[in-house]
Amino acid sequence: MAQTKRMTVAQALVEFLANQWTVDGDIRERTIPATFGIFGHGNVAGIGQALRQLHVEQPGLMPYHQARNEQAMVHQGVGYARMHRRRATYAAAASVGPGSTNMLTGAALATTNRLPVLLLPSDTFATRVADPVLQQLEQPHDIGLTVNDAFRPLSRFFDRVQRPEQLYSIALAAMRVLTDPAETGAVTIALPEDVQAEVADVPLEFLQPREWRIRRPRPERDALAAAVRAIRAAKRPLIVAGGGVLYSTAEGELRRFVEATGIPAAFTQAGVGGLEWAHPQNVGGVGATGSSAANRLAADADVVIGIGTRYSDFTTASRTAFQNPGVVFVNINVAPFDAVKHGTRVPVVADAREALVELQEALAGFRVEADYAERIAREKEAWDAVTEDALAATDVALPGQPEVIGAVLRASAPDDVLVQAAGSLPGDLHKLWRVRDPLGYHVEYAFSTMGYEIAGGLGVKRGAMADGSDRDVIVMVGDGSYLMLNTELVTAVAEGLKVIVIIVQNHGYASIGHLSETVGVDRFGTQYRPRNPQTLDFQGEQVLPVDLAANARSYGLEVVEVPVEPGASARLEEAIARAKASDRATVIHINTDPLVYAPDGEGWWDVPVAGVSTLESTRRARAEYERQVAAQRPLLGGTGADA
Incomplete structure (x- = not known):
């Protein structure tokens, strides 16, 4: 008779994950080296209890990390996965309802980028003994539907553990997809809160170390x-x-x-x-x-x-x-x-x-x-000559983004990792960044998620540290993206994770502002301005009195503010040198001119323009659009x- 161990479903899953290994040639590493979790009534007695128990019984077997936002947990896992070339990633556990659905954006990002991450959203009672529970969605046409079904189109693998006996086949199938380079992406195992705490006689074979070999198929x-x-x-x-x-x-x-x-x-x-x-x-x-x-x-x-x-x-x-x-x-x-x-x-x-x-x-x-x-x-x-000019330092007080990129390049080391995701920076970096290391450029541009940068940068830093590397991680983030998701700076402080975050402030959405002009919409709704009670828009000259440097400082980080004065990009280089010499996370704030663009690379992007309009700017944009689209x-x- 097979030997078993009496455990809850959550305890069995956590111990199973701690014993999974990825093998890629001569490299062997844990597939899931750690778990993130934000706990609530959906998982505190399940996954939360299991992580605590394993931490007491076998410290270090499955480390736990905090986060301040469920979406950011997933972003950290994705950053780690890319740094480890898809061999390893994190698990992310969240509570019922809003906690779990906060991970949806992260799931879409992971799947779009073909990067693995394991999501463990809690679910409502499988027994329906308490129905509806707090935060349960009810659909009269489908009583079995829960908010976690929203993960189905965003995941490369989705299943729900309705009974303890299902855990074994579901967990093994999930690991197969996580480690398959042709199929990988977000892998979601929905866990009803009552099933997490149910007891089962778990086969010891399920808990033994298991290796998953990365497929490297040769061409036919x-x-x-x-x-x-x-x-x-x-x-x-x-x-x-x-x-x-x-x-x-x-x-x-x-x-x-x-x-x-x-x-x-x-x-x-x-x-x-x-x-x-x-x-x-x-x-x-x-x-x-x-x-x-x-x-x-x-x-x-x-x-x-x-x-x-x-x-x-x-x-x-x-x-x-x-x-x-x-x-x-x-x-x-x-x-x-x-x-x-x-x-x-x-x-x-x-x-x-x-x-x-x-x-x-x-x-x-x-x-x-x-x-x-x-x-x-x-x-x-x-x-190369064109980009050299664009990257060069000038004596202006309000440098354009290309000059800022040049300053970061000059101040960074060859093996530093540049992290970015959204706004106008990805386009400028794609043209201008001079990569010197295979993993030195980390721009999430498949889903281009505003708010990815800081959380993803922490995942990159964790990935470097796991490999024994002390390379610096430099996060460049525009003020629009910073305001979307900056709270993981608290995680950097809590865990002593050294990252260098450069806030590029242009008082609005620079990328969409430029795009807005090209489609004839005159930067409408793209600037951070007080609302004009007469014109009912946000198009004035006065900027909002938002102090992002003070915000970052309130989290307990070192903060360096580059003054708006001649030679600002040189001051930025000095600030980066100071940050690199520090052993703490540092935020550097610099104001930029959003109307200074990177050189034209002679590429085009299809964003349809209104076919008819009373605006002259839109009519001009439509004429240009028709000229470009003819070349498709x-x-x-x-x-x-x-x-």
């Missing part, structure tokens, strides 16, 4: 052969490298591949770091926020080799980036869903690292022609059909 022979034929026939090939390059630890293979073939590499937001910025084959970001070098090469490319990219609209410049009538897409991706995008005839379902190794062997002797190599060098040199490449046929 015929698919590889088709890719080789397409590349060998190319005159102007271009690589579009995405996050899959970093998640498969393929940056070394990518470097060797481009050096052997001379093929240039352009990068998505998630792929930045695949080559250091100074490498001759790195032509910068591609698409709507890309460089002119990458976008000019993309426009003429006859073969586009996508490696680990999901081809978002920013990457493809809303299907205007690739203008060659006969362009062929060779899509290498571990996920078949992404490998077949753009109607390609050459999908290669494989791990990025394994595919690059075999491609290089099969392409032995292939190299781009001399005139193309010269063009690559010329385009890169021209763009259809999925199949037309001017952009595959050869």
